[in-house]
Amino acid sequence: MLDMPRWVRVLSLSLIAAVACGQEAPPAATPAPVQGGSAGAAASGTAGSAGSVVTPSAGQAGSSAGATAGMGTGGANSAGTSAGAGSAGAAGASSGGSGGSVSVVACTGSNFCDGFEAAQGTDFGSWKQNGTDGTLKADVTHVFSGQQAMQFVSNPGASKRVQLELVGAPLFPVQNNKFWGRMMAWAEDLPGMSDMEAKNVHYDLVQGSGNGDAEYRVAGMGGVLLNYNPHDCYYGTQKPIPEGRWACWEWLFDGSTNTIEFHIDGVLQASVVSKGQGCVDGTSSVWAAPTFNELRIGFVNYQSKAETTKLWLDDFAAGPERIGCPAALPTSH
Secondary structure, rough: OOOOHHHHHHHHHHHHHHHHHOOOOOOOOOOOOOOOOOEEEOOOOOOOOOOOOEEEEOOOOEEEEEEEEOOOOOOOOOOEEEEEEEEOOEEEEEOOHHHHHHHOHHHOOOOOOEOOOOEEEEOOEEEEEEOOOEEEEEEOOOOOOOOOEEEEEEEOOOOOEEEEEEEEEOOOOOHHHHEEEEEEEEEEEOOOEEOOOOOOOOEEEEEEEOOOEEEEEEEOOEEEEEEEEEEEEEEEEOOOOOOOEEEEEEEEOOOOOOEEEEEOOEEEEEEEEEEOOEEOOOOOOOOOOOHHHHHEEEEOOOEEOOOOEEEEEEEEEEOOOOOOOOOOOOOOO
16 A cells, blocks of 8 residues: 555545445435336436426337426425436426426326325315215325325225216316326225125226216226226226236326227226227117216225225326326335
């Protein structure tokens, strides 16, 4: 070792001891991967306490930038940035939303978003409660981002309904009678076999309708189910709906082509264009869409179930184009 002054040797030994005792600075967070990109690079900024990064769906991402927004108690929020370079496609940009709950990309243009941060008591902002067969409240048990999520608790038995309902503005009317929806969901004790009948329990998670006319439904019945009323038409799968973790639910209700799609974590689970597998009433009906003016999210079942089903929803967004799934946050639980 080269000869050095005594104070340099002491300082060097002190730094080595600090590292050995775990006093080193924590490593920089690894940026979330961008779907559809072949490589990524990060540029650090000043990150706040919470936020989300939108992950474009496959084929959309050439390059994408997201900012993790701070959630300050006063003054301006500061944001860090990350970027991932894809092989093709257009660039997308995002920055943290107000309250650190929903990214700005989800809230721009004609999109409507809600992180449910302002929900308190029976005041749900733009939404109102539909059904009282359980409880509906802001809750901190499972929160994807921000400080709270909406909890839906459905009692055991048949025909139990606990939903949030949005009628008209700020989401409707929608251009070309078409809209995408996206929200983060944590489910527990989704129903299985009926208590009273030798078949699976049909339950709805998302319902889109218009002035009491036809209704498009994202549902479950053993696996993922798409459902249409009137005529109780169906398209069923054996694909399970995730439980006990955060999952990204995306849906397309397109009245211009009579199309329903449902995606989980960016992967298509089921789709119907005009007709499904059949209808309970024996008809072969086209899934003729209403003029969408109403949306309900939450839980409703149609056969008797033994379970007390619980559902947490967070980071809702809807608009004319697919929004994509946010990256999981380190503080998610």
